[in-house]
Amino acid sequence: MNLRQLKIFLTVAKYRHFSKAAQELHITQSAVSMQIKQLEETLGVILFDRLGKTVHLTAAGRILEEQALRILGVEREIYQAIEELKGLERGSVAVGASTTPGIYILPTILGKYRRRYPHVALNYWIAETQQIEQMTLNNQLDFGIVGGHLVEQDLRIEPYLTDELILVVGANHPLATERGVGLEALQQLPFILRPKGSATRKTIDDAAEDMDVKLNVTMELRDAESVKRLVIAELGVTIISKHAVQYELEAGRLVHVPVEGLSLKRQLVVVSRHDKALSTAAKALLALLHETTEVER
Numbered sequence: 001m002n003l004r005q006l007k008i009f010l011t012v013a014k015y016r017h018f019s020k021a022a023q024e025l026h027i028t029q030s031a032v033s034m035q036i037k038q039l040e041e042t043l044g045v046i047l048f049d050r051l052g053k054t055v056h057l058t059a060a061g062r063i064l065e066e067q068a069l070r071i072l073g074v075e076r077e078i079y080q081a082i083e084e085l086k087g088l089e090r091g092s093v094a095v096g097a098s099t100t101p102g103i104y105i106l107p108t109i110l111g112k113y114r115r116r117y118p119h120v121a122l123n124y125w126i127a128e129t130q131q132i133e134q135m136t137l138n139n140q141l142d143f144g145i146v147g148g149h150l151v152e153q154d155l156r157i158e159p160y161l162t163d164e165l166i167l168v169v170g171a172n173h174p175l176a177t178e179r180g181v182g183l184e185a186l187q188q189l190p191f192i193l194r195p196k197g198s199a200t201r202k203t204i205d206d207a208a209e210d211m212d213v214k215l216n217v218t219m220e221l222r223d224a225e226s227v228k229r230l231v232i233a234e235l236g237v238t239i240i241s242k243h244a245v246q247y248e249l250e251a252g253r254l255v256h257v258p259v260e261g262l263s264l265k266r267q268l269v270v271v272s273r274h275d276k277a278l279s280t281a282a283k284a285l286l287a288l289l290h291e292t293t294e295v296e297r
Contacts, residue, residue, distance in 0.1 A: 001039060001042050001043070003071070003072070003075060005035050005036075005038065005039045006039075006068040006071060006072060007025075008021065008025060008032055008035045008036065008039075009035075009036060009039060009064065009065075009068060010065065010068050010069065011024050011025055011032075012036060012048065012055065013048075013057055013061065013065050016054045016055055016056060017053065017054055017055065018032050018033055018036075018055065036048065043060070043064070045060035046058050046060065046061075047060060047061040047064060085280055085281075086280055088117045088119070088120055088280060088281060088284055089119050090119050091119075091120050091121070091279060091280060091281035092120060092121035092122070092123065092279075092281060093120060093121070093122055093123070093142055093279065093281040093282045093284075093285050094123040094124075094125075094140065094141045094142050095110075095122075095123070095124055095125075095141060095142060095143060095144065095282075095285060096124070096125035096126070096127060096132040096135055096136070096140075096141045096144040096145075097124075097125075097126055097132060097144060098126075098127070098128060098129040098144075098146040098147050098198075098199055099126060099127075099128065099194075099200075099223065099224060100147055100163065100199075100200060100224065100243060100244055100268075101145045101146070101147065101160075101161075101163075101243075101268055102125075102126035102127075102145070103224065103225075103244070104224075104241070104243040104244050104246070105145075105161070105243055105268075106124075106145060106289075108292075109288060109289055109292050110122065110124060110285075112288060112292075113284070113285055113288055116284075116288070117281070117284060120281045120284075125141070128197060128198055128199075129146040129147060129148055129199040130197065132145075132146050132271070133271055136155060136271050136272060137155065137273065139273065139276065142272070142276070142282040142285075143270055143272040143282065143286065144270070144271045144272075145270055145289070146199060146268070146269060146271055147163060147199035147200060147203070147266055147268055148202055148203065148266065148269075154274060155271045155273065155274070156271065156272045156273065156274050157269050157270075157271055158270040158272075159267050159268075159269055159270075160267070160268045160269055160270050160289065160290075161267075161268045162265055162267055162268070163241050163242070163265065163266050163267070163268050164242045164263075164264065164265050165203060165204065165239050165240060165241055165242070165264035165265070166240065166241075166242050166245075166256050166258075166264070167181070167186075167237060167238075167256070167257050167258070167259050167262075168231060168238060168239075168240060168245055168248075168249070168254045168255060168256055168257070169231065169237045169254070169255055169257055170231055170232050170233070170234045170237075170253075170254065170255070171232075171252055171253055171254065171255055172234060173234060173237065173255070175189075175237070175255075175257045176255040176257070178257060179258070180257060180258040180259065180260050181257055181258075181259055181260065182259075182260045182261075183211060183213055183261055183262065186213060186215070186259055186262075187213055187214055187215065187216060189216060189236075189237050190218040190219075190235075190236040190237065191215050191216055191218060191219075191236055191237060191238060192217075192218065192219040192220075192221060192227050192230050192231060192235065192236040192237070192238045193215075193217050193219075193220055193221075193227070193238060193239065194220065194222070194224070194227065195221070195222060196220075199266070200240070200241065203264060203266045204264070207262070207264055211261070211262070218236055219235070219236060224240060224241075224244045227240060228240070228244070228245060228254065231254060232248070232253050232254060239264065242256075270286065270289070
């Protein structure tokens, strides 16, 4: 017994006529008769009483009619659910991000996504790069946005957005009025940085090693907001993502001081499993991320 046979059966029951059912289905009358015969043989019952040119449902036929309508109703619901998912009327997406993109870049984009697709369940995590990559590998996330690739296991890596790290000082710091600072003077400054293990810190440490510069790190704090507050309070200086200090720079609470001979740029990337096919909802979010990137360019 299959869905095609049930559809033919219901059409015959609807018209009480084999030839009219054949016309409706655009098949031959003999094909209709053969499918009904096979269905009766499969079930071991007679489904129609043949009375001249018309047919009538037997007791077994009426039972099958009721169940066939239910089965084909479920089939329609399945197709409808899939179509709704294609149109993002339902579904879910799980995305994670490391601290900088997670706090300062993605929230605005996720808000736009929520407004555009209000029926999609959105799950969001912010954690260190290594944790986001591990969650992606464990299939807890559809994809992640991170500031560097730290996990050893293989992941699909796609470029997302270029991020620039800059030296910032408090508004009243002696360097706030300077046009720049040299590498030698840089080593004398008290730095407040993110801890080792973060992608931001790795970018800074790699650049310092390449230039043979040793930074005087006096404090390590896990979140960028705490780093900014201490720099504003004149307890040190920091190198941080330009995205993370956009509002403080505009408000004049922090000042960007160029470093001679130093340009710290890194690629924010999308990480996902090689063997994972993204859902329609996840693809829509990824498209919106890249759409926003194009606007910023």
